[in-house]
Structures are given as structure tokens and as C-alpha cells.
Amino acid sequence: MWLKCETCGGVYQPVQAGGGLYFHTCPPLERVIVEQPDGSRAIVAPDPDDKRPIVGTTTIPRPGVRDERPIGVDPATGQVLIASPGRGVRVVPAPIVEEG
Numbered sequence: 268m269w270l271k272c273e274t275c276g277g278v279y280q281p282v283q284a285g286g287g288l289y290f291h292t293c294p295p296l297e298r299v300i301v302e303q304p305d306g307s308r309a310i311v312a313p314d315p316d317d318k319r320p321i322v323g324t325t326t327i328p329r330p331g332v333r334d335e336r337p338i339g340v341d342p343a344t345g346q347v348l349i350a351s352p353g354r355g356v357r358v359v360p361a362p363i364v365e366e367g
């Protein structure tokens with residue numbers, strides 16, 4: 268079974284081919300640090316139309332992050348509780364892998 272994360276768009280198998288479990292956590296968002304005309308710096312989303320000089324890169328936490336790390340079990344249902352559901356997941360077809 269393949270799942271697609273509705274927060275970050277990542278596609279993954281919660282149970283890997285070898286039987287191991289994968290607990291998806293959305294990656295942080297990439298950002299660039301730009302120097303502004305007054306010499307101060309700002310953290311902004313990468314934009315090819317932004318002509319301010321880039322002086323570094325960083326990441327920021329993704330809003331609505333999904334974090335499947337288990338934090339316990341719901342005593343009423345027996346369901347494993349995860350750290351943060353984000354926008355949820357949906358089942359998707361296996362990705363097509365082109366070879367050669």
C-alpha cells in the first residue's frame with residue numbers, strides 16, 4: 268500500500284518492502300536568506316524573480332506538519348496515536364518506476 272501525505276505531497280509505503288515500518292514526517296520548507304537594500308536580511312521563499320542577493324539558506328517548520336511518530340495508544344480503540352495528523356493521507360496507486 269502506498270500513501271500520499273496531503274500536507275507535503277510525499278508518497279511512501281508505511282510498511283516497507285522488507286517489512287520495516289516507516290513513520291512519515293513532513294520535511295521542513297526550504298527558504299533563502301536575502302540581503303535587502305537597507306542592509307538588513309530577510310528569510311523568504313525561493314523566487315527566481317527576486318533579485319535581492321542570496322546570502323544563505325535555511326529551513327522553517329512546515330505549517331500543518333504530519334508527524335507519524337507514535338506517541339501512545341488510544342485506550343478506547345487500541346489505535347496507535349501519532350504526534351500530528353497534519354492534513355491526513357490517502358491511498359494512491361504505486362508510483363510507476365521507469366527503468367533503462
Ligand SMILES: [Zn+2]
Pocket residue numbers: 272273274275276277291292293294333
Ligand atoms: Zn508529509
